[in-house]
Amino acid sequence: xxxxxxxxxxxxxxxxxxxxxxxxxxxxxxxxxxxxxxxxxxxxxxxxxxxxxxxxxxxxxxxxxxxxxxxxxxxxxxxxxxxxxxxxxxxxxxxxxxxxxxxxxxxxx
Numbered sequence: 001x002x003x004x005x006x007x008x009x010x011x012x013x014x015x016x017x018x019x020x021x022x023x024x025x026x027x028x029x030x031x032x033x034x035x036x037x038x039x040x041x042x043x044x045x046x047x048x049x050x051x052x053x054x055x056x057x058x059x060x061x062x063x064x065x066x067x068x069x070x071x072x073x074x075x076x077x078x079x080x081x082x083x084x085x086x087x088x089x090x091x092x093x094x095x096x097x098x099x100x101x102x103x104x105x106x107x108x109x
Contacts, residue, residue, distance in 0.1 A: 011054045011092055012042055018100040019043075025107065027052070033085055039076050041085075048107045050086045053077075054095075 012029075019027065024045075031044035033051060041051040077087045088103065 009056075011056050011095060014095050015043070015052070015054050015090065015100070018095060018097055019104065022097065022101045022104045024100070024104040033080055034083060037076075037079065039079070041080070045107045048086070049084055050088060050107050051080055052103070053087065053089045055089055055091050 016027070025047070027043040027045055029043060030040045031046070031051075032038060033041050033044060042054045043052040044050070045052070077089070080087050090099070
């Protein structure tokens, strides 16, 4: 079913638009943050070692809402933290200018 991926992509584009509008420094997309696993982060601010994940499909019983998907996400985020990354997870209602302005300020510390 194409809807969950399309929705995630739209949310990612909205986040990136807001990030740039708020003066955020460059982010890498689909950055492989783990030395052995092939996990990728939606967005990565390398200088602050911050990963930003946009969680799509939460209202339509997407992958993140299944037991396996949730468990896999928890493993991925725990490993990111254990490898020195900060992980910020955002859902659609958090994609506001106010929230993104706070994140832009946060990533410079």
